[in-house]
Amino acid sequence: MKITSARxxxxxxxxxxxxxxxxxxxxxxxxxxxxxxxxxLAVASYLTDHVIPSLIGRDPRMxxxxxxxxxxxxxxxxxxxxxxxxxxxxxxxxxIKAKLADLPLYQLLGGKSRDRVLIYGHANGADLEATxxxxxxxxxxxxxxxxxxxxxxxIEKAYGIGRGDMYYEPADARLPTETVWDTPxxxxxxxxxxxKLRDTYGFEPQLLHDVHHRLTPNEAAQLGKSLEPYxxxxxxxxxxxxxxxxxxxxxxxxxxxLAVGExxxxxxxxxxxIEEQLIDYIRATVVHAGGITHLRRIADLAALYQVRTGSHxxxxxxxxxxxxxxxxxxxxxxxxxxxxxxxxxETDAVFPHDYRFEDGHLIVGETPGHGVTIxxxxxxxxxxxxxxxxxxxxxxxxxxxx
Ligand code: CS2
Ligand code: MG
Numbered sequence: 589m590k591i592t593s594a595r596x597x598x599x600x601x602x603x604x605x606x607x608x609x610x611x612x613x614x615x616x617x618x619x620x621x622x623x624x625x626x627x628x629l630a631v632a633s634y635l636t637d638h639v640i641p642s643l644i645g646r647d648p649r650m651x652x653x654x655x656x657x658x659x660x661x662x663x664x665x666x667x668x669x670x671x672x673x674x675x676x677x678x679x680x681x682x683x684i685k686a687k688l689a690d691l692p693l694y695q696l697l698g699g700k701s702r703d704r705v706l707i708y709g710h711a712n713g714a715d716l717e718a719t720x721x722x723x724x725x726x727x728x729x730x731x732x733x734x735x736x737x738x739x740x741x742x743i744e745k746a747y748g749i750g751r752g753d754m755y756y757e758p759a760d761a762r763l764p765t766e767t768v769w770d771t772p773x774x775x776x777x778x779x780x781x782x783x784k785l786r787d788t789y790g791f792e793p794q795l796l797h798d799v800h801h802r803l804t805p806n807e808a809a810q811l812g813k814s815l816e817p818y819x820x821x822x823x824x825x826x827x828x829x830x831x832x833x834x835x836x837x838x839x840x841x842x843x844x845x846l847a848v849g850e851x852x853x854x855x856x857x858x859x860x861x862i863e864e865q866l867i868d869y870i871r872a873t874v875v876h877a878g879g880i881t882h883l884r885r886i887a888d889l890a891a892l893y894q895v896r897t898g899s900h901x902x903x904x905x906x907x908x909x910x911x912x913x914x915x916x917x918x919x920x921x922x923x924x925x926x927x928x929x930x931x932x933x934e935t936d937a938v939f940p941h942d943y944r945f946e947d948g949h950l951i952v953g954e955t956p957g958h959g960v961t962i963x964x965x966x967x968x969x970x971x972x973x974x975x976x977x978x979x980x981x982x983x984x985x986x987x988x989x990x
Contacts, residue, residue: 589614591648594640594680596622596632599967602932603757604628604975605906605939607962608635608676610684612648618683619962621875621909622676624668626759626977634673638662643677649688651681655881671853671878678879679912679958687957693912694952697884697919704949705917707901707928708733708796708821710756712749715739716781720788723795732948733794733821733925738781742773745978747800747990754930755903759975769802769980769988775811782818794821794925796847801828801989802980805837812842821925822847822869822898828989829857835866847871850900854878855886862890869898869924875909876900880916887920896924903929907939911953911960914943918952926950938967 594610606622622631639658646654658674659665686693694700711726711734713719719738726734737748745767748756778797785795797820803811808826815823822845827834829848838846849871852858861867870890877883887897897920899913910928917926928950931939941960942953953959980990 589647589649591643591646594643596635596640597962597964597967598628598632598972599938599970600973601934601938601967601970603759603904603935604972605935606632606676607906607908608680609962610643610648610677610680612684616684616687618648618680618687618957619908619960620676620679620683620879621906621912622672623875623904623906623909624672625904626975627669628972630669631672631676634669635676639673639677648681648684651678651685651881654681655879659878666854666856668851668853668876671882672876675875675877675879675882678881679874679908682880682912683957690956692952692954692956693915693958694918697880697915700918701921702918702923704946704951705914705923705926706733707731707926707948707950708735708794709754710735710737710748710929712737712756713739714749715741716784719781720784723785723789723793727789727793730948731793733796735796735798735927736781736785737798738777740770740774740777743770744768746774747802748798755932756929757903759904759977761976762974764976765978767978767980767990769982771803771807774802775807775814778811779814779818782815782820786818791819796821796824798824799826801825803827805834808838809841812838812844812846815844816842820844824848824871825850829861832858832860832866835861836864839866845869847898850876852877854882855889858886859889862893862895865893865895867895870895871898871900873899873901873905873909874912874916875905880912883916887922891922894922896922898924899926901927901929903931907931907935907941908958908960908962911941911943911958914950914952915958934970938963938970
């Protein structure tokens, strides 16, 4: 059996997505997500110019060997562009493999470890009251876990208050929008938000919060401590994680659970965080961390240290990634939670899929493969629409972490 062709499809049904389609001489094809928000064409070129030519003629069932061929064979290892490209190939090959076996993908990983996948959605509001209302709407929709982000008095464009109600869109302009960040204003405000949320809704809903890398380790430790009475499910990306040791300080000072990893590409980015038990949840996902083959390595390492998974699932990860992630989540023994930001109707129409929302959970489909396809004729109607993620500066102009 051989790969006969592969191509990259760039489409923008509401936002940009990059998809790899791999075809074989047996008529079975598979697709993988390769979307890297704000850097889409770099991955498209990496695939088209460097990866696809080396795939033609290979046996698509040899997904492990192909993974290592692309990872080691490039000589230049790791990085978001490389690893998103490898992920797309890997996801497409698992899709093909499962279709050949006539089984839903989770069966090839080891079968179901659970019937349904706990997800969390994003409740956002321009101010405290609006955020409390937004959380209430998610509770009414059946969500059991809700991430709360709010506008902060004194900060004009706080993180997490994007366009759209049920989906989230931070890439808002051709060149990065400049936002201003004010740590003291934020640290004063966030505990008040969670106090109000617990007063209003009690302790049954699981509440999450994303700091989006904005704090120093000591500020993160302070925030974690001040949020302890409100028992968060997690505090996410509390400080940048390039220096994994930074989390020792945070960990020593708070029992608020810590989640990290949406920008990680490989197991090396999280090795120390996991081995020193500095985090509770690892947020690496299929598309940015080398596909199912590599994410499985990360999850298995995490399992040794009772670290659970909590994969990134923002709107900028396509339904193809979400479909693959749900097969992974349905199998992975040390599952924690899955982020789920919905897609627009236009996106859903371009990527028909068989997973469904029910009672605050997602239920994986039973179609052979990962259960997501692409309507290429419809995709062609939505040309690429360049958009960048914002940047953040401190009040004095210092470039900060967005
Ligand atoms: C966020 C992301 O979902 C999250 O937790 O941190 O929405 C992130 O801002 C985007 O994926 C960036 O493209
Ligand atoms: Mg995040």
